[in-house]
Amino acid sequence: MADDMHYDAIVVGSGISGGWAAKELTEKGLKVLLLERGRNIEHQVDYVNAQKEAWDYPHRGEPTREMVEKHPVLSRDYPLNEPTHGMWADEQENPYTEEKRFDWYRGYHVGGRSLLWGRHTYRWNAEDFEANGKEGIAVDWPIRYDDLAPWYDYVEGHAGISGNRDGLDVLPDGNFQPPIPLNIVEKTVSERIRTEFDGTRHLINARMANMTEDKPEEGRTRCQYRDKCWLGCPYGAYFATQSSTLPAAMATGNLTLRPYSIVRQVRYDKDAGRATGVEVIDAESGQTYEYTADVIFLNASTFNSTWILMNSATDVWEGGLGSSSGELGHNVMDHHFRTGATATIEGFEDKYYYGRRPTGYYMPRYRNWGGDTRDYVRGFGYQGGAGREGWDRSVAELGNGADLKGALSRPGEWTMMMLAFGEMLPAHSNHIALDPQVTDAWGLPVLKFSVEIGENEELMRKDMRGDAVDMLTAAGGSDVEGFDWGYAPGQGIHEMGTARMGRDPKTSVLNGHNQVWDAPNVFVTDGACMTSASCVNPSLTYMALTARAADFAVSELKKGNI
Template identity: 70%
Template sequence: MTVAQNHYDAIVVGSGISGGWAAKELTEKGLKVLLLERGRDIEHIKGYTNAHKEAWDFPHRDRPTEKMKALHPVLQRDYPLNESTYGMWASDQDSPYVEKKRFDWFRGYQMGGRSLLWGRQSYRLNEVDFEANLREGIAVDWPIRYADIAPWYDYVERFAGISGNRDGLDVLPDGQYLPAFELNVVEQAVAARLKKAFGGSRHLICGRTANISQPKPEQNRVNCQYRNKCWLGCPFGAYFSTQSATLPVALKTGNLTVRPFSIVTQVLYDKDKKRARGVEVLDSETNQTYEFTSKIVFLNASAFNSTWVLMNSATDIWQDGLGSSSGELGHNVMDHHLNAGAFGEVEGFDDKYYFGRRPTGFYIPRFRNWGGDKRDYLRGFGYQGAASRQGWQRNVAEVGIGADLKNALAEPGPWTIGMSGFGEILPDHSNKISLDRTVKDKWGLPVLAMDAELKANEIKMRKDMMQDGIDILEAGGAKNVRGFNGECHPGKGIHEMGTARMGRDPKTSVLNGFNQVWDAPNVFITDGACMTSASCVNPSLTYMALTARAAAYAVDALKKGEL
């Protein structure tokens, strides 16, 4: 085993959305930072090898082959398995996990992580989200309130570039936005009908998205080109990713060292100082082990992987790992449950179309258990959806072959509209992950075992997610409306959260109000692992804000000699 000693002011583990932000903030504040990424490097623009390809440029028209399905039994459960993004989602073969209960875990192990692959929907948690646990006696209270994070939402929105309207809704706080993308003509009509039908209690707005609608020349980013190829990497830098936004800033400072192919196996803990002294790294290409030391460590490896690192650390002091003294490490797994909603057809707009391929759809914010509404379950859900005209992929049954078929497919088909709910999953101690040391990955490391499921609260909520979807579309003028309440397991939302939650008491939480591990205050976790509850909105914007806030606190604490 070759061990190399290298010291930095800070080490950041993981280069995804939160890791990229940590690197940017810490380097800009003058710290020498080592950014560790377990996967390969992907260079901005040059590394987006499929960015200009169409479906017909792939051997199997961007569809997974039977061999791909056999090699990736988890990825094939949903859209991540295809030819255009093949290799950007983690390999089921190299990085397996154990499913005590089904969990659809879709991971991105490369520079930029899932910031290259995310759906970009960007919403703030609201005031009630931070108070609901305390009010309802669920899990533990958040150690912060909306007022604590609001300035940091402002800060990250301005830099990242979030496009959206200021809608004046308490349930969905406004932010610092670039001009919104437009609802198409059918969505505008449905929105107006909903407002009238429900007395202003339900709103259909254009989805707030991390795609810039105006150029940001100071970041060398060009506004969205309406290509709808975001998941292939954007050569225009039109959506927020580590590569397009945070990494260039961090590199420009001259304070950043980037090391790909670096699997962090544990945080190195000094039991006398009760501080971390760095991390141990396994080089995924050479299988050599290295130690890197630092004053502070930011774990941003994605929710479950950050917790995996803690579980593998300081086991000579805590059997279940660093941060486990509360008994909550690995517990309170959350995601958002989806695949329940409605779809239908809209008549009367056959002479209308829309411009380009918009990078976002519409959003209907939560309205259940809000204001005077009370249900037989807690919390609520929002809807994401879109109206569009069917294209050339549709099957025209009446003209199955020849010139008539070609002519029919040259014209757009009927307007359809559909939407799926994203519902909040409550934190529950019994929903957990753990280390399974009997199963090893490609590098001989223990893997995670998943033991989480939807509980009664979520199952009750799903009935409303479907029925309310039907009611909304019918009120919006849609015809032949059909609801759906399909199979859904945790992980499918790709919003995994919890397992190292923030709290007010070291006896009941892993992190304090500034994302510090109670057992090692120079270790910070600001990815999804830190979440105390899930809300029903996409969480990535909150990770950005929490990361910027924690980084500012960490640098200030270092200057004061507190870390």
Template identity: 55%
Template structure:
């Protein structure tokens, strides 16, 4: 008995953070800096900042397939679609064959398998949600009302922006609130031209992307070892300079400086443990991904930040006599209202005859342009609900334009080819919409207990699809893009719609949504489970709607806010 008590004491912490991605890193930072001993559990392998980015300094010709996506050579399961492997950062990703999932409708589930999670590979676009976004469900009656408004999150947006380091330009738009920005990266000459044309001819805004790349490193950044962006545009391979915000470059060093953080990689959290006496969670059960050994860890508070789908999985798999349908699932909404952005619809054009043939740009800017939402705002009313923004940019064609197969015609050779290769190609510009998906109740994930993964755990069934509202929006995403490029004077405009599938944008959210009523939601206004107040969910699973902006900045702000609240409740002995 004494041995058991000692073992339990060794596995007991003030707080447990499940997941080490964008939100998990913030939870660890905030809780340790506020005095708690924190255990961070990550199912992926350990990854060292700087030395772990083994391809970050390689040149394209050092890769066997020159960086192309390739399929694994091992035998595939006949009923499972294995996604291509990118040799530049493929070892960061989870091997789906270890835990396959069923797609009732096509769903692209991109899972990392490293400490730091998707914060190592994310697109870094960082936008605030607006008052309009938090009001949208209540305004049009689709989905449950967010229990918070912009004013509740605004100071926390500022808080996380200053530490993360977001570069951008203030535009004074209510639908895209300004933030605490580092100096903006520069638009190139064609983008500047399009910006002016859109402003004068269509009263629309084109701005530089608001990105978590340091345009300059302030003391708050250098204190954890970060340096400015090097304009290499190799972010997805990991940045040894800390030029962009990630768990490994920013929040984890800050948490480790407190000497209150324990990090345990290779740790698959299978369920949350319920204590019937206290009506609270008492800890989590963990499977070691290498040894398959099971261990239980205990804490006063638990932050679930495993990423939206994995957080849903953990809650669905945490069953007891009190919660037969998943931990905290009194409302029956767990696993439902899954969302992702639909995108891959827009237009491309050439910037011929605009007088920029003698212009170029500096470096490889790891950023593009952004055109904020303008549909269904004010007097603009469309046949669909909500709206979209655009991302994209202008650039000059490279030497690859000279490849005969790419050009569709015979190419030069010899000295003539070499001379042409030294000259930059024509200017091109593309813009692609990122659009809101409505929260549909029957867009859901469920557990498949008949098909187990490598560790004996259930797998997931995805029943998620875009509907008529999204399809109607995609028509405007294409046509509006062409209209704007034409208004800017660009030529040879072509539209496209590649019919993206859920998961493709890697912005999946929902399933454990916030709300005002425990009968229709999982979480309250401070991201606590209604049914177990010492469990906090602050990743994408908590979203009641997805807006059209990239969601990661909102993950950060919700997490910092919830951690601050959790500390205050602990001090009041309410948790």
């Protein structure tokens, strides 16, 4: 086989975790092939909408009827719009089926959803890694917070995370740049809530992958307060593969990037009990290639990594590589949200703020914490912000003419939202499977989803809404309104599970170093590996797990153990 078909390592997927795998493996001296199923997007060059304003779009950013007809899944929520049209996976080419509704929003391009994510970056706490074992839910995590803490430090330092050191056990401090400040209303509401609830609830600066200090050695500049992060940042101010991990990997001279490469399966040698490489379909030509490697990292995103495993080594295991435990494809999780409250905050009409912050506040979990007990387990946190209404508000008493224009040219009332994100428990019944009756544009079987929230989540949602109403009322808000817009699994875009880590090959897919039990030279470090979900955004944990697993993989490779 030609030399350019063999590499020390293959990384499948170029999003948040795949970019980290490529960076870590190349910097440790391995020759790495990075495979991405979609098109390439060059940093700065291909951010085609990064400098546009609402009036630059034919429909002011709103989706057209044609877009809605072509993209019925994307149209279920905010991903379907003019500014990001074409960045989310085309569901005509990439369909899936639903036994129970699941909203699957994917980014098939170099960088994946690192160009589209919300950038909230929080560490898990010690209890998050212990709760399953203590409560007898699913299986125990094979690692603890102390195993991951140094890797949190490491990835935070490179990614550039802004945040405040708040000294809270429920939300461990990290390696931060200075925070993006709260505005005057958020600070005031924070103080009022702390007083009214005896210091048990903390409205703090959101911890974000938006830099507040320059990184000239990486060619990255601090946040410009444009709030256009989802369009690609020409300044490299937020963490994305294109601005952070990919340049680092390229700088080593050890990386080969191949877009338009759909990995169909991992090739497996059943006699050796090891993977030998991957089979790739060229998305443009349809031709099939095989690349070989000593180590394989699957980072194709939660469900696509599991899809690859399900299609691999089926001559050995009917359910695919990693299915011997019976857990491959099971225990789908997300964060349930779309409930909370809004209010008007009076008394600050002479105050405003600078620029367009790309962030707001965060309130860490307080339920089932510190002596609080509920009729459900685990908890939730709040994200949101306060701001003044702008020109797009309606002024009912001024329906037209100069008076209306004059009114809309002035800032409106201060309003505030509290949007809750709750933990979803792992359940074997929530699963994905191959659907052989439906194929994609390349003739490959698609995934079939069967996922729903349970009684624990439903009970939690009552507090997620009710507590927000109570807090905004206690903070002096007027016109306080609770809401529950309804939630469908997947809408949080925090999909996790389906190839969970564990302590026993009989009950888990991966061991404590993210190795597939059945093929120890295959690592899975994206959301598929998660054993539980916590209630905080998961991407920082993916980064830390990936860096840790890459370090272990190279060490084991040098020892000849894999």
